[in-house]
Amino acid sequence: MWINKSHNIGLIACPHVQGFPISGVGDRDELVLAAGHLKSPPVLKHSKITYFEVEILDVQSKKQICIVDKVPPSSTLLDVKHKFHKACPQWYPSRVGLQLERNGPYLKDSVNIQSLAVSSIITLYFTDLGQQVGWTTFFLTEYTGPLLIYLLFYIRLSTIYDEMESTKNFRHPVVHLACFCHCLHYIRHLLETLFVHKFSGGHTPLKNMIKGCAFYWGFTSWIAYYINHPRYTPPSFGHRQVSPAALAFLMCEAGNHFINVALAHQNHSGSKACFPSPTYNPFTWLFLLVSCPNYTYEVGSWISFAVMTQTLPVGIFAFLMVIQMSLWAQKKHKLYLKRFYPEVRRKAAMIPIIF
Incomplete structure (x- = not known):
């Protein structure tokens, strides 16, 4: 017969069967532990995750802008930029440039934050990169301009050329061929930007796009003006x-x-x-x-x-x-x-x- 004597001792067994008296439950020499040694309950091991604190300083004044806390080791620099953007909404991620040293290179968004850590606190220097545009927007804008500008000169607008000269002078076949080749060149660039080139979501300052457009658009205007001029002489x-x-x-x-x-x-x-x-x-x-x-x-x-x-x-x-x-x-x-x-x-x- 099994008797629960105490929750601290466990189950005990009595050798007496039916028909035999039980001399006393308290007699220790007649009690036999049947359950063996008690096992202590398993201890739950909690995995400890080390979080980092990222201190962001101004690259010029070295003043602290903010601290991004509780950054998991698996986070990338882009994750830090998003959290920084929440604290400082005026600086969206593509506008933020972060450096490990003041004169060092800008860190890539794909860099793992753990690879930068020497201790639990990581210090980064912030630079405002200015207004940014995506690479796809950059190239589409840069290449669409020359395509349209050249066609405006090709049709010989009266505001560009003398109307009387445009109607009198015969266009040499090379003028039409040049228009075809020029348009083909930039149409190819546009199609490759959309369907061939792969951009990893990077950005470039808006001022770079303005300089690129000024260069390509300006030269296209100069080139198209001469080739489509009524007085143009063939090779x-x-x-x-x-x-x-x-x-x-x-x-x-x-x-x-x-x-x-x-x-x-x-x-x-x-x-x-x-x-x-x-x-x-x-x-x-x-x-x-x-x-x-x-x-x-x-x-x-x-x-x-x-x-x-x-x-x-x-x-x-x-x-x-x-x-x-x-x-x-x-x-x-x-x-x-x-x-x-x-x-x-x-x-x-x-x-x-x-x-």
């Missing part, structure tokens, strides 16, 4: 100059497109990052010689356009594009050397063999 060698240049322009446009597609696929394929390899497409074979063939084709397009139209504004614009593209190519080439040294070390940056 010196006629069709022998125009036809090869137009063919070279179209080939460079096609090559630029296929290179951009290859780069987009390489960056977002989900596999291990590697430098793009040439495919069966002949336009991608330039990867064998240079690390930035998209810039090579871009420069080739404008040089071909300058030869085809034989105008000073296009020549100056092509020259400036060569300088700008070479600077961008050198910068990218250095990054490629760090990431893909064995594949890139024998390649030039933009122009085969030269640089």
Whole structure:
């Protein structure tokens, strides 16, 4: 028979069966513990999560702007920016620049906050980056302007050219060809911005977009004014100059497109990052010689356009594009050397063999 003597002792067993007297429940020598040693209840282990405090100081005055507390270790810098925005609504995340040191580089939004921690308190320096715009908006605005501006000059508005001269003078075929090539160039840029290039949600200051638009829109106005002018004179060698240049322009446009597609696929394929390899497409074979063939084709397009139209504004614009593209190519080439040294070390940056 089982008797519950005490909740501290547990269950006890009595050897007597029915028909035999029980001498007394209190007799210890007749009691046998049947349940064995009692097990202590399991202790619940609570996992401790270390939270960080992010102190944000003004980069100029070193004064504390705010403290973002209870930041989990898995948080990124973008999460900190969102919490900072809640405390200071006038600074939205894309406008906030955070640095680990006052003269250091701006930290990327994808940086894990734990990787910055030396202690539970992380000090970051804040800089107001000014009004920002998305990269998609930036490129769509920059490329839409030249497309529309050139067409306004092509139709020869009476407010731009003398109406009598416009009706009298015959348009040389190269004028129509130049309009087609110019529009094709910027339509390609617009379509690639929408469907080929992948932007990770980054931003750029509004002033950069204004400078870019001023450059492209201003040069387009100058170029279009001369080419579509009623007194425009065709190239010196006629069709022998125009036809090869137009063919070279179209080939460079096609090559630029296929290179951009290859780069987009390489960056977002989900596999291990590697430098793009040439495919069966002949336009991608330039990867064998240079690390930035998209810039090579871009420069080739404008040089071909300058030869085809034989105008000073296009020549100056092509020259400036060569300088700008070479600077961008050198910068990218250095990054490629760090990431893909064995594949890139024998390649030039933009122009085969030269640089």
